[in-house]
Amino acid sequence: MKSLDPRVTRLPQVGEVKPKRPLDQFGTFEVFVQPKEGKPFQHEGPVHAPNLEMAYILAKETFTRRFTCTSIYVVDTRDVLVSPTTEGNQSAYELITAKPAGSQKKIFEIYQLAKRGKQHVNAGSVEADSPEQAMLLAKDLFNAGKIVYNVWAIEKDKIRFTTTEEKDLWNTLPEKKFRDASDYKGGDKLKEFLTRSQLPDTGIQ
């Protein structure tokens, strides 16, 4: 294949495609953040880590180095039961079927996706004998006929929470405005500079 475009010439010849090697990297952990006291926790994203405690350490700076935060928690991605995802007028709760009941009651944190493309937000916790059962209970308790497109159930005992004494981890965070681009007021400075040097205003903000 002859092309000047490197994206084309780098492509392997048809018939030469080799299977990829298995990924040599850590597993993932899901990170949930409470932005303000009294607000529900919301899903922020995953981190790679070798275990739960390392995940907590890495999650803190990956997801809460800007703005405000009062608490975070992390859980192994494999400990999140995910419902089917729906669209349009169909609610994800309609597609959940109960599994045979287990013998032990556990507490599950329930997360709902109210809008596609947004974050999953904590709806509350329920006591149930399986994550599927927890979702069905959550439908009656938290849903009130609203459409949600995806539901997660996470066993509470599997979560690494922020302890009461660790809450001071974010004490100085609101002061770290230097991490926020808008704090540099680049537009204002440019305007000032243009006025000072009497160059025509380019209108760049």
Add this chain to the structure above:
Amino acid sequence: MNNEPVKELLYKIADDLLILGHRNSEWTGFGPLLEEDIAFSSMAQDKVGQSYAIYQMLNNLGEQSPDTVAFMRNANQFHNCQLVELPNQEYDFSLVRHFLFDTADALRWELLSQSSYEPLAQLAKKIKGELRYHTMHANTWIKQLGSATEESISRLQNSLQAAMPYALGIFEESPYEKEIISSRIFAGEQELKKRWLAKIEDVIIKTQLQLPDSKVIIPIYGGRSGKHTEHLQPLLDEMSEVFRIDPTAEW
């Protein structure tokens, strides 16, 4: 009031934080994991921020402005211990230094939260959470790699061996040690060292690492009185390069 003892104390704490903050920031973009790159860079930023707060205290005591003090001095005017100016080397060394230094730093601020010098006591309370994260981060990594693979254990062990004489240099006494202690500004380097040894032992004992015997190691002193390794001046040159082009520029 004779301010020299407290100034000496403030300079050494601030210089340690500024120099290690700058060193650790050299990892930005090169960290072993994306998440760790961010965490290590954030902590470096915290350290520079803490040093700034202390340079402001010095400014209030009649010293030059924080920027001037940070960027216009030469190596022999810095009071940091030599541990913090050593090159980063590989990540094992940087992690071990982070663990040894930050444990001492957190304990120092714990003592300073009781300081009779009010600005220090206030800052100690304010940054408690930042220090908690720094030591949590260090302890978690040391526990993780200190019992992971043969390679990770031997790398950490070698770095521990190499860093220990410099780490003991953190506790080099000030010429004003007696005044600092008697006026209850700070409990003193000996008290800090005692607490530090107990704390690092607590962590090391949970790993397969061996803590070198601090009694037979000769500490490397000199940093507190301006004697430094050949590594400090190049760091200062790079750190202050932009500032020195135009020290009067407004940023």
